[in-house]
């Protein structure tokens with residue numbers, strides 16, 4: 001019970017800060033922006049981890065889902081939904097972005113029935129490239145020049161709320177029996193099926209949930225940067241997210257948070273180095289992989305992430321056999 | 322009709338470059354079941370070595386080609402020894418992520434030394450002939466012929482020599498191969514060297530054909546070549562060549578008959594559909610899994 | 613009166629190799645039947661056909677009046693058939709507890725939405741299935757390992773966990789593929805007792821593959837002998853042991869202390 005209170009208080013404090021920081025300019029705009037990108041990166045890393053860490057596939061298409069979410073939500077706020085100050089407009093657009101991305105997640109999930117591993121990786125890669133070049137060919141959304149004039153609706157409280165919600169939902173999923181089905185597929189697909197896991201349905205769910213949140217992150221991103229173009233969502237973007245996930249540790253939500261944070265902070269700290277930053281970042285990644293191939297957290301997670309009902313209730317004395 | 326023929330020629334040129342790069346992916350995959358995501362950037366380094374050879378060193382065609390190939394081979398071996406070898410027993414994705422990191426490092430190191438795109442001077446005084454409305458440049462012929470020669474040589478190497486046998490033994494079972502006396506480390510390094518030198522040759526030829534080069538040129542070309550390798554059936558040498566030519570053909574023909582912005586879209590959509598219908602590529606086969 | 617389980621003229625082949633043909637088997641509820649035969653005889657293939665890993669090319673398999681051929685493994689599992697594997701296939705990096713909880717997959721009574729939001733029936737159900745899983749672990753003397761990862765268990769306990777996971781699916785027909793592989797004689801003794809005990813405790817019908825004749829003669833009521841995919845004998849264990857055809861089939865095979873397993877062909 002105690003733990004619940006601590007987490008609740010921390011979240012409350014975070015929410016208060018996310019409101020107070022921009023309101024009273026407690027941080028300079030640059031740091032504020034960094035914090036907001038951090039939130040988005042956490043959503044991206046956690047959701048990709050669901051596929052690459054928990055399901056054990058190697059998706060390189062996450063930026064594609066993000067693009068779908070970004071464009072869908074931006075189209076809504078720019079073109080469709082009235083500019084009136086209605087409070088539901090922005091969350092609705094973000095939700096719609098997530099749903100659009102989730103639908104495309106279905107497109108990738110279906111090939112996953114038949115292939116695994118490297119072949120599926122290519123399917124996701126091809127998917128991301130298709131999204132990018134499709135967007136380049138749609139003039140209504142600016143084609144290769146991109147979509148301008150998006151309102152800056154992504155405020156710090158919104159990003160904080162969405163980040164907490166995303167992490168919470170994904171955590172809930174992996175600590176439930178449907179979520180354990182995802183883990184079982186990673187460990188041994190045949191054995192999982194023989195334990196009654198409907199592997200097709202589980203894969204669809206995992207892909208749809210992951211791409212939903214990638215879409216949410218895309219929507220937040222679009223309304224933060226206020227400009228999106230197909231180029232933003234190319235392979236390099238996916239690589240960044242991959243780095244966050246593997247830096248933190250696959251199969252660990254805490255790892256994704258740590259990885260996204262380290263990535264974002266390091267990137268900003270090294271900024272004065274100019275081009276060399278982009279040499280040093282991957283160098284650090286390579287060194288990390290060489291000395292800690294499973295990332296910072298490995299497969300472990302913060303103990304306080306685990307819901308209390310999840311823990312076994314055991315009689316006080318145990319007797320090993 | 323002449324137009325079509327011209328496009329086929331262009332397709333062959335682009336396809337042979339894709340095929341050369343795809344071979345590097347496929348060889349490394351075949352022996353290590355590892356996707357060497359740095360390979361596209363080795364291709365880029367090959368192009369820049371061509372630039373260095375032509376401008377700084379003032380080499381002529383053949384020495385410059387060898388310079389590119391050997392330089393890349395060396396680079397491939399160094400990368401393998403420093404970055405991949407320590408990870409042989411680690412989870413497979415660790416090596417893949419490392420490869421992504423190495424690729425990024427190569428790109429940005431090149432960017433440090435060459436912040437803006439470079440123009441590669443002509444190393445080959447190209448003549449062109451006109452045959453019935455088709456323009457045939459000697460450079461184009463050279464690229465195609467050279468690539469095909471390299472591929473034939475590689476195919477022979479893998480199918481007919483002890484080295485090829487050793488490669489196949491290692492790809493079947495590394496531990497058993499070691500027990501049977503195959504010098505595993507040396508063969509793996511040599512495989513990387515061969516794959517990288519083909520990538521280097523591709524970079525060299527690419528730089529001659531499309532002479533403006535920049536540090537990011539390897540990203541998109543590399544990924545595409547990788548897809549070509551998969552379409553052919555990754556791990557399969559002939560599949561990689563086939564995949565490369567198919568990709569080249571699709572890209573050129575789409576660009577020839579449709580607005581060029583549709584090129585990537587249609588090429589990737591076709592590949593996507595092909596992969597869904599034939600998940601293991603055209604010539605590839607799933608490794609049987611017993612329960 | 614239809615038999616409880618019936619395989620009728622089942623056949624399957626891999627390429628040109630006929631792995632099993634003309635296979636017939638009837639089981640009455642509560643029986644313990646052995647399936648023996650030299651390496652490559654097709655025993656594991658029978659299990660794969662029953663559990664839907666492979667789809668039988670010929671014949672029919674009926675369980676409690678339902679045709680199994682053509683059903684997916686997860687549906688068959690839901691009908692009450694569970695198995696273990698010749699080479700252990702537990703979920704290695706998951707905790708012992710999670711291994712068993714996953715086996716409750718088909719009987720988890722909350723929706724995806726409830727799982728995502730941890731609302732509604734989630735807490736009650738999760739508590740129930742955790743308790744049920746712990747109960748199974750307790751019966752198998754594994755509860756003190758609940759939070760360990762499965763691959764950190766010693767070999768014998770991994771085998772036991774795999775059986776526990778199969779039991780947790782709520783199966784009534786249990787297929788054991790060489791449960792005694794790699795065990796020493798005293799462990800085999802314990803295993804025999806254990807199999808007898810779970811059979812009573814969980815009301816099981818058991819079909820087991822085994823190379824160790826001591827185990828087969830010790831606990832099986834009936835034995836089927838396969839060779840090259842064909843059933844060459846069927847009967848009580850002591851009858852089988854003296855059957856000339858069976859001796860013939862085993863001739864040339866290692867005299868049976870039991871290490872005819874682990875031939876490395878299975879992955």
Ligand SMILES: Nc1ncnc2c1ncn2[C@@H]1O[C@H](COP(=O)(O)OP(=O)(O)OP(=O)(O)O)[C@@H](O)[C@H]1O
Nearest residue numbers: 609610611626631650651652653654655656657658
């Ligand atoms: N997936 C498969 N693909 C091709 N051949 C297979 C496959 N599975 C089994 N076989 C072959 O079918 C035959 C029967 O195999 P099976 O595994 O059923 O034998 P088994 O009786 O269980 O033998 P063991 O005692 O060695 O476990 C063998 O010759 C085996 O090589």
Ligand SMILES: [Mg+2]
Nearest residue numbers: 655656657698
């Ligand atoms: Mg067997």
